[in-house]
Amino acid sequence: MDTREDIMTKLHLTRRGVIKAGAATGAGLAMPTIFVKGAAAYTNEPKGSEVVFGFNVPQTGAYADEGADELRAYKLAVEHINGEGDGGMLNTFSSKALKGNGVLGKKVTYVTGDTQTKSDAARASARSMIEKDGAIMITGGSSSGVAIAVQSLCQEAGVIFMAALTHSNDTTGKDKKKHGFRHFFNAYMSGAALGPVLAEAYGKDRRAYHLTADYTWGYTQEASMKYFTEKEGWETVATVRTPLGAGDFSSYIAPVLNSGADVLILNHYGRDMVNSLTQAVQFGLRDKIVNGKQFEIVVPLYSRLMAQGAGDAVKGIFGSQNWNWQLQKDDAASRAFVKSFGEKYGFPPSQAAHVAYVQTILYADAVERAGSFHPCAVIEALEGYKFDGLGNGPVEYRAADHQCFKDVLVVRGNENPTSQYDLLEVYAKTPRAKVEYAPDNEFFAGGALGECNPGK
Amino acid sequence: MDAIILQILNGLDKGSAYALIALGLTIIFGTLGVVNFAHGALFMLGAFVAVTVRRILTLSFETIDPTRKDFLGNPLKVKTTYVEHWFGPDAGQWLIDWSVPIAVIAAIPVMALVGLAMERGLVRHFYKRSHADQILVTFGLAIVIQEIIKYFFGANPIPVPAPEIFRGSFDFGVLLGFPENAIIYPYWRLVYFAFAALVIGGVFAFLQFTTFGMVVRAGMADRETVTILGIDIDRRFSIMFALAAIVAGIAGVMYAPINSPNYHMGMDYLVLSFVVVVVGGMGSLPGAVLAGFLLGILESIASMKALIDLVPGINQVIIYLVAIVILLIRPRGLMGRKGVMED
Numbered sequence: 001m002d003t004r005e006d007i008m009t010k011l012h013l014t015r016r017g018v019i020k021a022g023a024a025t026g027a028g029l030a031m032p033t034i035f036v037k038g039a040a041a042y043t044n045e046p047k048g049s050e051v052v053f054g055f056n057v058p059q060t061g062a063y064a065d066e067g068a069d070e071l072r073a074y075k076l077a078v079e080h081i082n083g084e085g086d087g088g089m090l091n092t093f094s095s096k097a098l099k100g101n102g103v104l105g106k107k108v109t110y111v112t113g114d115t116q117t118k119s120d121a122a123r124a125s126a127r128s129m130i131e132k133d134g135a136i137m138i139t140g141g142s143s144s145g146v147a148i149a150v151q152s153l154c155q156e157a158g159v160i161f162m163a164a165l166t167h168s169n170d171t172t173g174k175d176k177k178k179h180g181f182r183h184f185f186n187a188y189m190s191g192a193a194l195g196p197v198l199a200e201a202y203g204k205d206r207r208a209y210h211l212t213a214d215y216t217w218g219y220t221q222e223a224s225m226k227y228f229t230e231k232e233g234w235e236t237v238a239t240v241r242t243p244l245g246a247g248d249f250s251s252y253i254a255p256v257l258n259s260g261a262d263v264l265i266l267n268h269y270g271r272d273m274v275n276s277l278t279q280a281v282q283f284g285l286r287d288k289i290v291n292g293k294q295f296e297i298v299v300p301l302y303s304r305l306m307a308q309g310a311g312d313a314v315k316g317i318f319g320s321q322n323w324n325w326q327l328q329k330d331d332a333a334s335r336a337f338v339k340s341f342g343e344k345y346g347f348p349p350s351q352a353a354h355v356a357y358v359q360t361i362l363y364a365d366a367v368e369r370a371g372s373f374h375p376c377a378v379i380e381a382l383e384g385y386k387f388d389g390l391g392n393g394p395v396e397y398r399a400a401d402h403q404c405f406k407d408v409l410v411v412r413g414n415e416n417p418t419s420q421y422d423l424l425e426v427y428a429k430t431p432r433a434k435v436e437y438a439p440d441n442e443f444f445a446g447g448a449l450g451e452c453n454p455g456k
Numbered sequence: 457m458d459a460i461i462l463q464i465l466n467g468l469d470k471g472s473a474y475a476l477i478a479l480g481l482t483i484i485f486g487t488l489g490v491v492n493f494a495h496g497a498l499f500m501l502g503a504f505v506a507v508t509v510r511r512i513l514t515l516s517f518e519t520i521d522p523t524r525k526d527f528l529g530n531p532l533k534v535k536t537t538y539v540e541h542w543f544g545p546d547a548g549q550w551l552i553d554w555s556v557p558i559a560v561i562a563a564i565p566v567m568a569l570v571g572l573a574m575e576r577g578l579v580r581h582f583y584k585r586s587h588a589d590q591i592l593v594t595f596g597l598a599i600v601i602q603e604i605i606k607y608f609f610g611a612n613p614i615p616v617p618a619p620e621i622f623r624g625s626f627d628f629g630v631l632l633g634f635p636e637n638a639i640i641y642p643y644w645r646l647v648y649f650a651f652a653a654l655v656i657g658g659v660f661a662f663l664q665f666t667t668f669g670m671v672v673r674a675g676m677a678d679r680e681t682v683t684i685l686g687i688d689i690d691r692r693f694s695i696m697f698a699l700a701a702i703v704a705g706i707a708g709v710m711y712a713p714i715n716s717p718n719y720h721m722g723m724d725y726l727v728l729s730f731v732v733v734v735v736g737g738m739g740s741l742p743g744a745v746l747a748g749f750l751l752g753i754l755e756s757i758a759s760m761k762a763l764i765d766l767v768p769g770i771n772q773v774i775i776y777l778v779a780i781v782i783l784l785i786r787p788r789g790l791m792g793r794k795g796v797m798e799d
Binding site for chain 2: 060061064065240241247250252254257271274278279282284287288306308310312313325343347348418422
């Protein structure tokens with residue numbers, strides 16, 4: 001309980017604060033804009049010996065485990081940028097601009113926010129990190145709804161947004177922004193990579209039944225999978241939308257067998273994917289022979305953390321991933337990352353950790369190459385940037401839409417996992433050329449990047 | 457036709473879970489007059505008893521196998537479970553395989569203790585307060601329990617498989633003369649339905665045919681008179697709270713193989729269970745069971761593609777629509793009595 005005196009003091013301080021703020025605003029208004037610009041050329045220009053990054057991840061809610069892994073990777077990236085630890089993928093990264101002394105000589109510090117996987121909470125925490133903590137950039141996200149919301153906030157605020165986990169076509173499609181950059185692949189690429197692999201494994205004469213999460217990501221995933229499987233000669237029997245967080249999917253799964261379909265495509269992620277897949281397997285779908293063929297299930301977007309939730313149910317099931325730690329077998333960069341992450345935390349990193357780490361390094365590197373934290377300069381340094389040595393082979397940040405283009409991994413549930421970390425195995429790598437599309441492709445049409453905005 | 461039979465089967469199963477949770481809610485409301493928003497959390501705790509029992513059974517020790525390597529290239533640490541080590545691989549595997557039924561037995565004392573602790577420690581202090589206060593405090597408790605579970609088990613679902621012999625599904629259609637695969641239903645869900653029927657029957661028999669049950673029913677009807685007769689009705693009501701917790705808990709344990717347990721699953725069922733209680737009639741046990749199955753079946757039928765195409769979104773609102781209609785026609789719910797929650 002506040003005593004009366006406490007309240008008085010607080011009121012007094014607030015009153016003084018208001019007066020001060022008022023005076024400052026008055027002065028600001030009175031001053032010609034040119035001086036104001038000189039004082040702060042762009043939002044949160046770092047003045048001291050440190051610069052603040054803002055890590056906006058789900059620390060509570062359904063994706064908290066993904067968020068926790070992202071945060072581990074962000075901390076690791078900051079260590080490496082500041083010259084601590086073994087340097088991880090900085091040793092394999094094609095750009096040698098970062099010297100291990102921070103960014104442009106400034107030590108990197110960070111603040112974290114909790115998105116709760118809700119758009120409004122994510123915007124509030126991003127805003128707070130930008131306005132109160134002076135974050136020069138924001139990175140994070142674990143759902144496309146959140147990423148799109150935070151991306152547009154960053155555009156307005158004049159800071160860079162390095163998107164982490166977001167797979168909807170819209171993030172770099174109709175909702176793309178000049179200040180937003182995505183390393184993660186997207187629903188279209190998943191479809192393009194999976195289509196031919198599925199046709200080869202299961203044949204061209206297949207009938208697919210889609211269950212789709214009822215929101216932006218689900219729609220783009222469904223449309224992409226439908227397009228690419230039909231291109232291979234498959235027929236789409238039905239597409240059914242399921243409410244987000246339905247829990248029990250039995251009433252959606254039960255009619256599948258009777259529909260004449262012989263493949264079930266689950267456009268679900270997170271808890272929905274775990275539940276729908278587990279239940280589909282329980283219904284015995286995979287033991288059935290339909291139309292003279294073995295019934296199959298496909299999960300277009302996989303995540304190791306989700307695979308752990310589904311347990312045995314993932315065995316033999318195809319999906320796609322942005323990165324998998326088992327790439328370390330023949331990739332030195334992945335090996336370096338798995339080593340520094342594994343030694344620090346005791347288990348291999350997830351794809352969420354990988355994208356978080358890579359996006360932080362890419363931002364820091366772009367600033368170093370641009371020689372400035374000015375968002376317009378950083379955007380210029382990232383647009384069209386080609387790099388290698390960050391775990392995905394050669395990659396390009398396409399200037400037209402700020403989407404990274406690279407090979408896409410097709411993975412399959414491991415039949416004989418040796419631990420909870422190798423539930424998925426890399427089945428094929430689909431080369432970049434096969435998943436690339438024109439910026440005005442129908443799945444991505446509409447919207448515009450807009451202009452660079454230095455903020456205040 | 458086969459599609460509708462299929463959805464009715466499905467609904468029976470969903471309805472079982474609703475009915476079991478609503479039954480506990482109604483017991484608590486009927487005896488103690490408390491609207492218990494933490495009841496979904498008890499269901500969730502039950503599911504995590506299943507997780508915990510499985511974890512205990514799979515506790516293991518590590519031996520280093522120098523011939524194999526782990527992900528960092530160090531010698532692989534091979535895990536062997538204690539139960540396999542003690543009882544031999546076959547018996548050990550059997551115990552792990554049957555972890556869910558074993559968890560049901562473990563859940564009974566655990567949930568009874570949780571129920572008693574909740575009632576004696578917190579809820580009892582709110583008997584004389586308004587329903588709004590009771591809702592707030594039990595809702596708060598639900599959030600606390602949820603966050604504790606998340607702290608220890610993480611936010612992602614944890615798989616709990618059913619025993620091997622119950623995997624796969626049963627072809628009902630063939631029995632009824634439909635072609636193969638027309639109506640299939642997983643064995644475990646049939647087990648769940650049978651289990652729910654057994655528990656519901658057990659609770660009714662307990663209340664109907666035992667002296668204890670008779671006293672409790674008398675207490676529900678007229679608490680004051682029963683107290684004047686020199687019966688310690690409070691103690692009996694505490695035991696009923698524990699019983700309701702056990703019902704919710706074992707419902708959760710058995711549900712774990714159907715829906716991988718996660719910290720939020722209690723909340724998912726809580727709201728629907730309240731609708732079930734209200735539709736069934738506040739304080740009516742048969743009403744809760746009837747409404748549970750009714751709404752479960754309706755929800756399943758509404759998620760048929762033909763219906764969704766006709767009325768988009770019907771699968772998500774059907775329960776509430778039906779609830780509104782029923783409450784308009786029968787304001788006290790299907791089997792509600794006069795005077796309950798009306799003072």
